[in-house]
Every structure is written in C-alpha cells, then in structure tokens.
Amino acid sequence: MSLSLVCALVVVGVLATCFCEPINFKKCDYNHNLLTDGTPDIKSVDISPCTxxxxxxxxxxxxxxxVTFIAAKNSVGLTAEIYGILSGIPIKFRMPNPNGCQSSNITCPIKSGDQYTYSGLFNVLPTYPNIRLTVKWDLKADDNSYLFCFLFPMEIDT
Known part of the structure; x- marks a missing residue:
C-alpha cells in the first residue's frame, strides 16, 4: 500500500471522527403491537444531516x-410512517414516499431473518413550526405490525 493512500485513509478517518456522531436512538415500545414471529431487530440508524x-x-x-434491520417476518408490502411526538401525542408528518417497497433500497417481498437497509427521505416543510420534539419513524409489514420503529430527538429551526 502506498504512503499517499495510507495518509488519505488516515485523514478520512480523522475527519469522520471529528464531524460525525453516532445517532442515539430509542427503540419503540412494541408491547402494544407484538409480532408473532419475533421482535424487531434494528442494527443501525444513520440520519443525515445530523452531527x-x-x-x-x-x-x-x-x-x-x-436503517439496517433484521426482518422479523415475511411481508409482501411495506409502509413507512413518521410522527412528531408533542406532549406524548403523535402527530403524523407527510412523507414523500410512504411505500417502503419503492425507492427505499428494499426489494419486496421481504423474508423473515434476512437483513435489509431501508433508506427514507423526509422533507422539513416551511409550514412546520420552529419546535423541539421527538420523532418516531417506523416501517410496517403488510399486516400493520412493526418491522422497525425508533425514536430520536429533533429540533426544527429557521
């Protein structure tokens, strides 16, 4: 390996360490929506831009x-949802593409036990107020059970 390649890798590693922070997320409480084939298994969550x-x-x-996750069940269709939680009340946000099988990096149907990486997009609309809240993002199977669900803190500002 050449010295310039080693130096480039070191610089990239240092920059990644300085400018990125792992996203601390909380898994949702699945007790109200138990899966028959197991519990959702989230491996990682990356949110961009969020440092x-x-x-x-x-x-x-x-x-x-x-979101990288292990599917807890088979599903032909997928539905993505996002909510802002204010004072414990979930308020549904509009998603550009709630169909989790289209433009999400996942090809449906999905199979129980396989690992998938879901990619989703959320627009911060100008009509949203400046506010600090908790976001709930989930992906549901065709029987409306969770394949994953997580929470993270968010602040909207001008």
Missing amino acids: AQPCKFHHGMNVTVS
Missing part, C-alpha cells in the same frame, strides 16, 4: 434516514 443531538434541521431541508 449532534438533538438533530437540528432547517425549513426546506431534506433529511435522509438509513
């Missing part, structure tokens, strides 16, 4: 979410 928590987003931004 610190709460994730700070501005009006007009596009937020991308990437």
Whole structure:
C-alpha cells in the first residue's frame, strides 16, 4: 500500500471522527403491537444531516434516514410512517414516499431473518413550526405490525 493512500485513509478517518456522531436512538415500545414471529431487530440508524443531538434541521431541508434491520417476518408490502411526538401525542408528518417497497433500497417481498437497509427521505416543510420534539419513524409489514420503529430527538429551526 502506498504512503499517499495510507495518509488519505488516515485523514478520512480523522475527519469522520471529528464531524460525525453516532445517532442515539430509542427503540419503540412494541408491547402494544407484538409480532408473532419475533421482535424487531434494528442494527443501525444513520440520519443525515445530523452531527449532534438533538438533530437540528432547517425549513426546506431534506433529511435522509438509513436503517439496517433484521426482518422479523415475511411481508409482501411495506409502509413507512413518521410522527412528531408533542406532549406524548403523535402527530403524523407527510412523507414523500410512504411505500417502503419503492425507492427505499428494499426489494419486496421481504423474508423473515434476512437483513435489509431501508433508506427514507423526509422533507422539513416551511409550514412546520420552529419546535423541539421527538420523532418516531417506523416501517410496517403488510399486516400493520412493526418491522422497525425508533425514536430520536429533533429540533426544527429557521
């Protein structure tokens, strides 16, 4: 391996360490929506752009979410949902593409026990108020049970 390649790898590693923070997320409480084939298994969550928590987003931004998970059941269709939780009350946000089988990096049908990486997009609309809240993002199977669900803190500002 050449010295310039080693130096480039070191620089990239240092920059990644300085500018990225792992996203701390909380798994949802699945007790109200138990799966018959097991519990959802989230391996990782990446949110961009988010370098610190709460994730700070501005009006007009596009937020991308990437979730690696193990499917707990088979499903022909997938539905993605996003909610803002204020004072314990979930308020559904509009998603550009709620169909989890289209433009999400997943080819349906999915198979129980296989690992998938879902990619989703969320627009921070100008009509959203400047606010700090908890976001709930989920992906549901065709029987409306969770394949994954997680929470993270978010702040919307101008």
